[in-house]
Amino acid sequence: MPSALPTHARVVIVGGGIVGCSVAYHLAKLGWTDVVLLEQGQLSCGTTWHAAGLVGQLRSQESMTKLIRYSTKLYSELEAETGLGTGWKQCGSLSVARSAERMTQLKRTAAVARAYGVQCDVISPREAGELWPVMRTDDLVGAVWLPGDGKANPTDLTQALARGARSRGVRIAENTRITQIHTASPNGIRTATGVSWQNKDGEHGRIDAEIVVNCAGQWAKAVGRMCGVTVPLHSAEHYYIVTDRIPGVHTDLPVMRDPDGYIYFKEEVGGLVMGGFEPNAKPWGMNGIPENFEFQLLPDDWDQFEILMENALIRVPALETAQIRQFYNGPESFTPDNNFILGEAPELRNFYVGAGFNSMGIASAGGAGMALAEWIVAGEPTMDLWPVDIRRFAGFNGNDTWLHDRVKETLGLHYAMPWPNRELDTARPFRRSPLYATLLAKGACFGSKMGWERPNFFAPSPEQASIDYSFGQQNWHSWSAAEHHACRDAVALFDMSSFSKLLIKGRDAERVLQTLCSNDVAVAPGRTVYTAMLNERGGYESDFTLTRLAPDQYLMVTGSAQTTRDMDYLERRIASLPDDPRCTVVDVTGQYAVLALMGPNSRALLQQVSKADFSNEAFPFGTSREIDLGYATVRATRLTYVGELGWELYVPVEFAVGVYETLHAAGVAFGLKDAGYYAIDSLRIEKGYRAWGRELTPDANPVEAGLTFACKLTSDIAFTGRTAVELAKSKGVRRRLVSVALDDASDKMLWGGEAVLRDGQPVGFISSAAFGHTIDAPVGLAYLTNPDGPVSAEYIEAGRYQVDLAGELLDARVQLRALYDPKGERVKG
Numbered sequence: 001m002p003s004a005l006p007t008h009a010r011v012v013i014v015g016g017g018i019v020g021c022s023v024a025y026h027l028a029k030l031g032w033t034d035v036v037l038l039e040q041g042q043l044s045c046g047t048t049w050h051a052a053g054l055v056g057q058l059r060s061q062e063s064m065t066k067l068i069r070y071s072t073k074l075y076s077e078l079e080a081e082t083g084l085g086t087g088w089k090q091c092g093s094l095s096v097a098r099s100a101e102r103m104t105q106l107k108r109t110a111a112v113a114r115a116y117g118v119q120c121d122v123i124s125p126r127e128a129g130e131l132w133p134v135m136r137t138d139d140l141v142g143a144v145w146l147p148g149d150g151k152a153n154p155t156d157l158t159q160a161l162a163r164g165a166r167s168r169g170v171r172i173a174e175n176t177r178i179t180q181i182h183t184a185s186p187n188g189i190r191t192a193t194g195v196s197w198q199n200k201d202g203e204h205g206r207i208d209a210e211i212v213v214n215c216a217g218q219w220a221k222a223v224g225r226m227c228g229v230t231v232p233l234h235s236a237e238h239y240y241i242v243t244d245r246i247p248g249v250h251t252d253l254p255v256m257r258d259p260d261g262y263i264y265f266k267e268e269v270g271g272l273v274m275g276g277f278e279p280n281a282k283p284w285g286m287n288g289i290p291e292n293f294e295f296q297l298l299p300d301d302w303d304q305f306e307i308l309m310e311n312a313l314i315r316v317p318a319l320e321t322a323q324i325r326q327f328y329n330g331p332e333s334f335t336p337d338n339n340f341i342l343g344e345a346p347e348l349r350n351f352y353v354g355a356g357f358n359s360m361g362i363a364s365a366g367g368a369g370m371a372l373a374e375w376i377v378a379g380e381p382t383m384d385l386w387p388v389d390i391r392r393f394a395g396f397n398g399n400d401t402w403l404h405d406r407v408k409e410t411l412g413l414h415y416a417m418p419w420p421n422r423e424l425d426t427a428r429p430f431r432r433s434p435l436y437a438t439l440l441a442k443g444a445c446f447g448s449k450m451g452w453e454r455p456n457f458f459a460p461s462p463e464q465a466s467i468d469y470s471f472g473q474q475n476w477h478s479w480s481a482a483e484h485h486a487c488r489d490a491v492a493l494f495d496m497s498s499f500s501k502l503l504i505k506g507r508d509a510e511r512v513l514q515t516l517c518s519n520d521v522a523v524a525p526g527r528t529v530y531t532a533m534l535n536e537r538g539g540y541e542s543d544f545t546l547t548r549l550a551p552d553q554y555l556m557v558t559g560s561a562q563t564t565r566d567m568d569y570l571e572r573r574i575a576s577l578p579d580d581p582r583c584t585v586v587d588v589t590g591q592y593a594v595l596a597l598m599g600p601n602s603r604a605l606l607q608q609v610s611k612a613d614f615s616n617e618a619f620p621f622g623t624s625r626e627i628d629l630g631y632a633t634v635r636a637t638r639l640t641y642v643g644e645l646g647w648e649l650y651v652p653v654e655f656a657v658g659v660y661e662t663l664h665a666a667g668v669a670f671g672l673k674d675a676g677y678y679a680i681d682s683l684r685i686e687k688g689y690r691a692w693g694r695e696l697t698p699d700a701n702p703v704e705a706g707l708t709f710a711c712k713l714t715s716d717i718a719f720t721g722r723t724a725v726e727l728a729k730s731k732g733v734r735r736r737l738v739s740v741a742l743d744d745a746s747d748k749m750l751w752g753g754e755a756v757l758r759d760g761q762p763v764g765f766i767s768s769a770a771f772g773h774t775i776d777a778p779v780g781l782a783y784l785t786n787p788d789g790p791v792s793a794e795y796i797e798a799g800r801y802q803v804d805l806a807g808e809l810l811d812a813r814v815q816l817r818a819l820y821d822p823k824g825e826r827v828k829g
Contacts, residue, residue, distance in 0.1 A: 005173055005197070005205060010034035011376070012195050012209040014178055014223055017048040018154060018361055019354045020215030021161040022369025024170045030377050033169030036207060038197055040177035041294035044158040046217040048361065049295060050330035051154040052240055052275055054255050054266060055363040056093055057146065058113050058120065060753070063384040063699070065116045067367025074366040075152050082167070084160040087153025091254050094128055096143040098260040103141040104471045105418060107806040108753065110144050115755035115765040121145045122807060132256050134248040134318055151255055151266050154362050175200040177291065181212060181227040183348065189575055192227065192351040211376060213352045218289050218333040220355035229345040230398035233333040233356040234407040235285040237298055239305045240275025242268060244323040259415035261311030271325065272316070276308040277359070281411035283404050284331045298329040334358050334407045336397055338414070342372050343381070343390040346568035352376055353390050359414065380535060384699045391565035396451065402427045419469035420751035429453045433497035434593050434656035442674060445476065449560045452498035455676035458483065471806065473749045476678065477771065483675035484682050484773040487642055490671030491599035493663060494680060496648070498560040501589045502567060505553040508581035513546065513554060516573050518702065518719055520712040525550050528622045528637055530710055533569060534721030538701035538728060542566050543692050547624045547637060559692050563589055593656035597663065598646030601670040603829060606647060608666045612636070616829060630662035642680060643687030643821055645829035682770035685779050688739050688818030694767045695737055695781055703728040704783065705737050706816065732790030739819045740766065740780040742803060743811040750778040750803065757809065758784065758799040766803065774820055784814065
């Protein structure tokens with residue numbers, strides 16, 4: 001009973017949907033039984049109860065696929081453990097294609113599935129019709145069949161997880177809502193310390209807690225705002241219908257998805273559940289979600305549902321005469337990027353979030369609950385969770401007006417064609433560099449990263465600056481090729497202002513960074529070091545450059561998407577160090593534009609506009625100093641991410657336009673060309689340069705990545721992850737990063753995710769891909785695995801390799817060294 005609620009608990013979980021109950025269950029399984037779960041209504045009464053209950057294993061990232069596969073295993077075993085039925089049925093799933101483009105996408109899906117170890121078969125329309133006899137197939141091109149997929153009953157699953165948690169000592173109080181989240185600031189660090197609650201009988205109290213977990217579903221944003229935490233999600237209406245019995249529909253009928261029609265089907269009591277994700281969604285709850293919205297639906301909206309119904313009638317003609325038993329319009333919460341949200345909030349210590357499941361909460365809940373519970377117990381993620389990490393967002397992502405417009409698009413992404421390099425269109429432009437208007441007028445086609453508008457390529461005119469999506473070479477291919485060649489043969493200018501820039505300062509800055517960073521950062525002011533921060537497993541938490549500005553100051557330059565994450569990681573680690581080190585971190589990203597001037601003519605061009613000496617002797621690689629450039633004073637750092645001689649120019653924003661104009665005025669004589677991020681990718685992949693989040697992840701270590709040169713293993717300096725790296729180096733690793741190039745395929749295109757085969761067997765997948773214009777072939781980076789032992793140079797050289805490009809096996813060459821300039825002679829200038 002609520003009156004028996006304790007005054008103290010180790011963990012308080014807010015929200016009794018399937019995710020909250022999963023977190024409670026998994027915490028208890030890990031031995032944390034002093035847990036209280038508070039639900040304002042009854043278990044599953046929010047959005048869980050009306051979920052469709054589809055469980056599809058495959059996701060676009062390997063780590064997310066692992067979570068769903070764990071869910072399917074858990075759901076198949078839960079009834080035997082708890083004695084409660086879950087409705088789990090491994091009935092398999094079909095996805096059908098109406099067009100050649102969709103079939104290409106499904107074939108790519110099948111190749112990725114094989115690389116991830118998920119069974120997925122490409123089948124014909126006839127075979128699809130045999131599996132789903134009430135479906136029209138004469139307009140289909142083909143389908144894929146995943147026999148391991150299934151469905152479950154959301155309410156039953158929730159109750160089973162709750163019983164499993166209770167049996168281990170977790171207390172669950174229904175009809176009890178929180179009225180306040182308590183915080184304190186020991187040592188100046190804001191920390192969650194408990195909650196106040198009130199039940200429907202008017203009883204109230206307070207529970208002091210070591211950890212508070214926000215699993216409040218579509219209320220999670222409001223719960224976060226109670227304590228100053230941004231949870232960027234917005235509710236939208238989601239529709240499905242349930243029919244009476246339909247002849248030919250049987251209990252073992254697979255789940256079926258027709259993404260070209262935006263619709264899905266599953267069997268229920270001899271009839272069909274049909275729902276979908278229309279391209280232009282209808283947001284809901286602009287003025288907040290009512291607290292008492294329990295087991296409730298919204299009014300029918302047949303106009304909004306019309307596009308789904310029309311497509312359903314095409315796919316299942318029997319729906320024309322079927323009786324519709326019920327129309328469900330249940331709101332669900334969606335995030336800006338269609339991935340859910342997990343992790344400890346960067347604004348508040350000991351406050352965790354598990355929310356925003358984008359109509360995929362049933363499939364994701366088992367694995368997400370397990371992952372979040374392990375994160376809570378370990379104090380850090382135990383696997384690569386970056387795709388769903390709450391720190392991929394910033395405070396500005398919580399803007400309600402922005403979220404309203406973005407969610408209208410993200411709901412439809414469930415079944416929208418997942419074109420390579422697809423950009424979202426809504427709620428843009430958002431964050432803009434000082435050069436945005438200038439570059440827009442010059443034909444820049446912008447992409448978005450962490451809200452930043454970044455030039456992907458430059459078209460011949462502003463009117464042509466758009467992407468014609470396809471799985472082959474897209475309309476910008478030749479334009480980006482010209483930018484690529486300008487960088488290799490003359491000089492190119494990249495606006496990289498979206499780089500995250502953190503100023504680390506204080507008398508103990510060097511000592512702190514030596515502890516956290518893999519490389520030796522005890523360099524003289526004016527020197528730059530490439531390094532990483534690793535976790536205890538030796539995996540990459542981040543990689544970046546550190547420029548020492550002064551004895552007590554460093555400038556950290558890291559990826560555009562990593563500002564919040566890296567700030568949070570640094571601040572947590574600094575706070576955990578003994579002796580209260582004097583070291584602070586300040587985000588200065590918005591203070592500086594970054595212009596990267598790269599190519600063999602970069603030195604001569606800079607010498608034309610500056611009195612500084614840019615010779616190798618005066619300005620060697622890794623040097624950083626302030627220079628004059630026209631009327632401006634800027635910081636020039638000799639680095640490269642494209643494999644050519646070049647400098648990154650850090651320019652105060654008020655001087656950015658002037659510096660750009662100065663460079664272009666003088667650059668005509670040197671062949672200067674504006675270039676975008678597509679060219680950066682093609683250049684850096686040819687050179688074998690790694691990217692965080694692709695090649696460098698929390699599950700990849702420097703030995704696997706071929707980056708032990710950036711680890712101070714010859715010193716006696718301890719750093720986080722050192723023991724794990726030394727062990728991997730001494731024992732050898734069962735996967736290694738390699739460069740891949742397709743043979744005789746200059747008309748093809750790799751996009752990433754393609755399976756790599758060695759002697760006919762999947763041994764990895766492409767993590768980054770582009771067209772290598774210098775070597776005139778599609779190129780990529782990939783981790784190759786060897787289940788039988790270490791991946792040695794001999795193992796790599798002994799294999800015959802192919803890449804599965806949408807079912808077409810293409811010969812490839814694979815090598816440890818870079819495809820372009822492996823000795824780095826071009827960088828030396």
